[in-house]
Amino acid sequence: xxxxVPADTVRAYVHGRIADADAWSxxxxxxxxxxxxxxxxxxxxxxxxxMADVDSRWSxxxxxxxxxxxxxxxxxxxxxxxxxxxxxxxxWAWLTASLAVLALAAGVGAITPMTGxxxxxxxxxxxxxxxxxxxxxxxxxxxxxxxxxxASTPGGGLRLLLMRSVTxxxxxxxxxxxxxxFSGYGSPVPWLLASLALVMLTLAFGSLLGVGRAAAAVGGGxxxxxxxxxxxxxxxAIPSLLTVEFAPVWLVLAVVAALVVTVRRDAFDHIILTxxx
Amino acid sequence: MSTPxxxxxxxxxxxxxxxxxxxxxxxxxxxxxxxxxxGLLGPNxxxxxxxxxxxxxxxxxxxxxxxxxxxxxxxHRQLRRVRRRLGYLPQHFGYYPRFTVREFVExxxxxxxxxxxxxxxxxxxxxxxxxxxxxxxxxLKKLSxxxxxxxxxxxxxxNDPDILLFDEPTAGLDxxxxxxxxxxxxxxxxxxxxxxxxxxxxxxxxxxxDVTLVNGGRSVFRGTPEELAAAADDxxxxxxxxxxxxxxxxxxxxxx
Ligand SMILES: Nc1ncnc2c1ncn2[C@@H]1O[C@H](COP(=O)(O)OP(=O)(O)O)[C@@H](O)[C@H]1O
Ligand SMILES: [Mg+2]
Ligand SMILES: [Zn+2]
Numbered sequence: 001x002x003x004x005v006p007a008d009t010v011r012a013y014v015h016g017r018i019a020d021a022d023a024w025s026x027x028x029x030x031x032x033x034x035x036x037x038x039x040x041x042x043x044x045x046x047x048x049x050x051m052a053d054v055d056s057r058w059s060x061x062x063x064x065x066x067x068x069x070x071x072x073x074x075x076x077x078x079x080x081x082x083x084x085x086x087x088x089x090x091x092w093a094w095l096t097a098s099l100a101v102l103a104l105a106a107g108v109g110a111i112t113p114m115t116g117x118x119x120x121x122x123x124x125x126x127x128x129x130x131x132x133x134x135x136x137x138x139x140x141x142x143x144x145x146x147x148x149x150x151a152s153t154p155g156g157g158l159r160l161l162l163m164r165s166v167t168x169x170x171x172x173x174x175x176x177x178x179x180x181x182f183s184g185y186g187s188p189v190p191w192l193l194a195s196l197a198l199v200m201l202t203l204a205f206g207s208l209l210g211v212g213r214a215a216a217a218v219g220g221g222x223x224x225x226x227x228x229x230x231x232x233x234x235x236x237a238i239p240s241l242l243t244v245e246f247a248p249v250w251l252v253l254a255v256v257a258a259l260v261v262t263v264r265r266d267a268f269d270h271i272i273l274t275x276x277x
Numbered sequence: 278m279s280t281p282x283x284x285x286x287x288x289x290x291x292x293x294x295x296x297x298x299x300x301x302x303x304x305x306x307x308x309x310x311x312x313x314x315x316g317l318l319g320p321n322x323x324x325x326x327x328x329x330x331x332x333x334x335x336x337x338x339x340x341x342x343x344x345x346x347x348x349x350x351x352x353h354r355q356l357r358r359v360r361r362r363l364g365y366l367p368q369h370f371g372y373y374p375r376f377t378v379r380e381f382v383e384x385x386x387x388x389x390x391x392x393x394x395x396x397x398x399x400x401x402x403x404x405x406x407x408x409x410x411x412x413x414x415x416x417l418k419k420l421s422x423x424x425x426x427x428x429x430x431x432x433x434x435x436n437d438p439d440i441l442l443f444d445e446p447t448a449g450l451d452x453x454x455x456x457x458x459x460x461x462x463x464x465x466x467x468x469x470x471x472x473x474x475x476x477x478x479x480x481x482x483x484x485x486x487d488v489t490l491v492n493g494g495r496s497v498f499r500g501t502p503e504e505l506a507a508a509a510d511d512x513x514x515x516x517x518x519x520x521x522x523x524x525x526x527x528x529x530x531x532x533x
Contacts, residue, residue, distance in 0.1 A: 034312050034468050062398060072383070074396035079387045086373065086384045148367040149432065152333040153388035154360040160388070266353050270337060 005029055005036045014043045014050065083160060084167050098130040098172060102179040124242045125226045127176040128195040129219050132202050134168035135161075136215035151270065158261075158268040161203065161211065169199055190242050193250035198222055200257035207260070207267040285347040287311050287440055287470035288332060293341035295327050295494075302327040303338070304494035314466035316481030316502075317474040318523065319491035325474040326368050328491070329444045332472065333365040345440060361390050364438035366429050368445045368474075374418035378409055378428050381417060385432040403435040404428075406461060422449040430458070434465065441471045447480055459484035478520045490526055497530040 005013075005026055012018040013026050030037050044050050072078055102123065139161050150156035173192055180188045198218055205214035229239035240246055288310040295303040302324045317325050330336040331343055334350060346362060348355040373381060382400045391399050404413050407427040417425060426449045433441060443462075447455050462484045465471055473480060481488045482502050490498035490505070498505065502519055509521035513528070 032467060037468075072397065074393040076393065078396075079393065082380070082384050082387050086376070086380075146371055146373065148330075148333075148335060149365055149370065149385065150388060151335045152360060152363055152365045153385065154357040154390050155388040269353060269356055270335065 003029075004033065005039070007039070010036070010039055010043050014040065014047060080163070083155070084163055095134075095171070098134065099175060101126055101130065102175055123176075123179060124191045124238070125223075125230070127172075127179070127191050128198050128222060130176065131165075131169050131172040131195050131199050132215050132219045132222075134172055135165045135199055135202055136212050138164040138168055139211050158265050161206075161268060165199055165203065169195065187244060190244055190247045190250070193247050193254070194222075194241065197250040197254040197257065200254045200261065204257040204260040204264070207264040286344070287346060288472070289342075289344040290328075290332075291342045291344075293328070293331065293343065294339045295324075295331070295336075296339045302494055303331075303341075305341070306491070306494060306496055308489060308496060310470050310472060312466065312468060312470050313486040314462050314471045314473065314484050316485035316488040317472055317491065318478065318481050318488055319476065320527070321476055323476075323491045324494040325476075325491060326444055327494075329365075329367070329442050329472070329474050332440070333363065333367075333442050334360060335365075359440075361436065362439040363389075364433035364436065364441040366433045366443045366446055368448075370429050372417045372425055372428065374416065376417050377414050378404060378417065378420070378431070379413045381428055382431045382435050386435045389436040391436050399435050399437070403431040406434060406464075407431045408457065423451055423454050426450055427454070430461070437469075439469050441465060441469050442474075443472070444474045445476070446473060447475065447477065455480075456483075478517070478523050482517070482519050490523065492527055492530045495530075498526045 009018070009022070009026065013023060018026070030040060044054075150160070173195065176191070176195070177188045180191075202211065202214045202218045205217060208214070209217065226239060226241055229241045233239045286309060288308065290306060290308040293303050293306040293308075294301070304324075306324070306328065308328075317328065319325050327336075331338055332345065334345075334356060343350055345359045348359045350356050350359065373384075376384070379400060382403055383396060386396045386400050386403075401410065401413070404410050407430050409424060409427050409431065412420065412424065417428060420428065426446070430443070430446065433443070447458060450458060459480075462471055462473065466486070473485065475481065485502060487499065487501050488505055489496055498508070500508075505522040505526065506518035507522065508526055509515075509518055510525040511521075513521050513524045515521035515524055
């Protein structure tokens, strides 16, 4: 476009000092020229009465729009619900699977009490794995069909990951505590702290490897460590990783991992692929 | 209502190189874009999707610079600000089958940090612009391929982006929907910088104000569709002047 509305014509238009025919041609040009619209807006912003008029007309138009279908009001609560529950389809599979695994572990644990003859304390071993898998299932880019778009949004990085991890941790803790009470497993504090630490470690490694791979690495590491600790422990004792004495170690690990996540938070600005695209 | 702002250069790409192992997907590409509808045309494997992913801030280049809306993408805050002004429809895009159209578009409105009080209006306006308002409360799994594509377009425009990236957007649309889509492109291109990556020559003929032709990760032509048609050598075959122009430029690039 080579011709633009001259500055004094823009001014005359804004202040209403322009002939109708000229106003029409100005408007015709404005409808297809961003530059002149911007100049008009800049000029108009110096006229408070005009801005107030535009605002009130806009509000009136907006208020008059009929509600169509199931429109929900935009609130912070609504935002939280949408962002947390919109994870990949895998999240229901995860919830069902974790319930089943924990029920099974608690059931086996109840039938063969762990302090009896050296059987594995299954619930304690399995429970900390559940939230790790949950974080991977609710955020892992390989599982979320829309992750490519999500990665291009300002809200799709660490903030979304933390929102979902907290939800997963809360849900799995409730399930695990309930299973623990039901099976008479004893204090849930050690393995709740272990869960917290493992989730934080998943996020910390996730800043390097991507959340999916980090979940696999941390989950695998836990499985090896707890098996070794169990074989290592005297036949009638709880494996050291799950004792109350060990709990402070988990706490320290969780804090250190949280620090790593804070320092490396920019790494979540870009997706770290877990699958080839 | 959004106040119009004067924006400098929308997209500025300098000497962009992307390598995947030994394979070079982008090989020193330069590109400058402002408002309007721009075509990014090239054969499969030319590097279009790779470029779109960089512009969408999803991936990072091996070397070279990308500046969007005069912002430095290496700075976390500036990156966030740019992302609020971006719309992106990837080539391959999964949908959440259990979501309704409205929930799906709303999800992206929140992710793009549209102000809370504007979310409901922004969502319905985007759905209306792609002509899906009568299906807004239907689950995505009940929609046809073309409708899903339009839902994808709605999420891309829900934040009234300044930069809009469409990667092979007409795949799955029938001829009538393609015409409607091009009209939508022209309407959005008045205020925004719209980049349409496609391997279909007819997509750029109808809707684009200019065309960048890429081949082997390099830009081999930049001009209007008419100029591309004028580049045609009479000896090459093709259904339309612009298709012949496309083939001529590509052949020259491959020989040179
Ligand atoms: N993630 C990836 N890993 C390895 N090679 C890739 C990857 N993405 C693209 N490529 C390669 O880069 C080249 C350009 O691909 P692409 O950008 O998808 O082209 P287009 O979209 O123009 O068809 C191709 O040779 C493709 O095989
Ligand atoms: Mg492609
Ligand atoms: Zn003008």
